[in-house]
Amino acid sequence: MQIDDIDRRLLRHLLAEPDLSTTDLAARAGVTSATAWRRIERLREAGILRGQHAIIDWRALGWEVEVSLRFTLDKTDPRAFDEFLAAVREVPEVIEIQTFLGRVDVRLNVIARDMRHYQEIYRDRILTLPHIADIESLMLVSTIRKTESLPI
Amino acid sequence: MQIDDIDRRLLRHLLAEPDLSTTDLAARAGVTSATAWRRIERLREAGILRGQHAIIDWRALGWEVEVSLRFTLDKTDPRAFDEFLAAVREVPEVIEIQTFLGRVDVRLNVIARDMRHYQEIYRDRILTLPHIADIESLMLVSTIRKTESLPI
DNA sequence: GATGAAAAATCTGTGAC
DNA sequence: GTCACAGATTTTTCATC
Numbered sequence A, B: 001m002q003i004d005d006i007d008r009r010l011l012r013h014l015l016a017e018p019d020l021s022t023t024d025l026a027a028r029a030g031v032t033s034a035t036a037w038r039r040i041e042r043l044r045e046a047g048i049l050r051g052q053h054a055i056i057d058w059r060a061l062g063w064e065v066e067v068s069l070r071f072t073l074d075k076t077d078p079r080a081f082d083e084f085l086a087a088v089r090e091v092p093e094v095i096e097i098q099t100f101l102g103r104v105d106v107r108l109n110v111i112a113r114d115m116r117h118y119q120e121i122y123r124d125r126i127l128t129l130p131h132i133a134d135i136e137s138l139m140l141v142s143t144i145r146k147t148e149s150l151p152i
Numbered sequence C: 001g002a003t004g005a006a007a008a009a010t011c012t013g014t015g016a017c
Numbered sequence D: 001g002t003c004a005c006a007g008a009t010t011t012t013t014c015a016t017c
Helices: A005-016 A022-029 A033-045 A078-089 A115-126 B005-016 B022-029 B033-045 B078-089 B115-126
Strands: A049-056 A065-073 A094-100 A105-112 A132-145 B049-056 B065-073 B094-100 B105-112 B132-145
Touching: A005 A022, A005 A033, A005 B049, A022 A033, A033 A049, A049 B005, A065 A078, A065 A115, A078 A094, A078 A105, A105 A115, B005 B022, B005 B033, B022 B033, B033 B049, B065 B078, B065 B115, B078 B094, B078 B105, B105 B115
Parallel strands: none
Antiparallel strands: A049 B049, A065 A105, A065 A132, A094 A105, A094 B132, A132 B094, B065 B105, B065 B132, B094 B105
16 A cells, blocks of 8 residues: 555554644644545554553553563474464463564563462463473563554 | 442453443343443552553554563662663663562563664664673564453 | 535534533 | 533544545
8 A cells, every 4th residue: 555645644643643633633744624534544454553442541441460481392393383372372461462473482471469379370371381491481460562662 | 549349340341342332241240331431530549550552563653573572680789770771771672571579680571663773772772781791582483462361 | 636615414423401 | 410401522424526
């Protein structure tokens, strides 16, 4: 799909202020609301805009612990990889899964209410995942998603 | 703040389908829209709901490369850490920053249009960051945010 | 082929209960 | 927590460039 300056302005403002109404977004991008609406719709159809994400503060909800786990698997075949990922999806406390090129290497972010709870999840849900050769854990202090200042 | 079952249902549905109108959300949670609205407002004031995030498909926009970089800094003092983070914030291609406990250790996710562009960013914007002792790079294949299936 | 103005459909936010 | 409603917003239509 072709993207022009108006689309770029719309995307930039949408990323900076996702709660904006189409009317206000249009005003900021210097077009009418009908135009803004049609273009947003087109970006959505093209798969560039994939909807919204509600941001939840886990800590405010009482989930104090977030840990980033990095796995090395003990096999390199795709089936082992798929089995591992399928098992991971069954663990609700895993809120993010990342896979990488060039290694049998996966990263998971796990949340827990507190350290005791985390130890439980780790023992019962993480260590029991299939095909694990090695795990490295890092306690997360903060995550900043910088999607306000996009390079578009 | 106290969270009850209705709040939990609202949050769960909001996470699963963030584009839902308050009316539809209310219907799914089994309350009227006025109730849903007031509770959402309360969750917002309590800092549990922190607004929305527009999801963009970088690949559809022509940003083909995402790399996860892990840094070890050469100093352990807080000032070096802050200087490093301040410099990172100036790089628009860095879309995520994570900091960890127990190490002078930071992770960044960087996007680029293609490998050539990534090499440029790496050489001119990453290697020039202050206080770097070591960098490890992993090419991202996929990120799945599993926030649909929350443990609440 | 895309735009703006304006109308129609829908939703949000508030007051009364 | 529900119901009702005015005001705002979203989405469609249509004439125009």
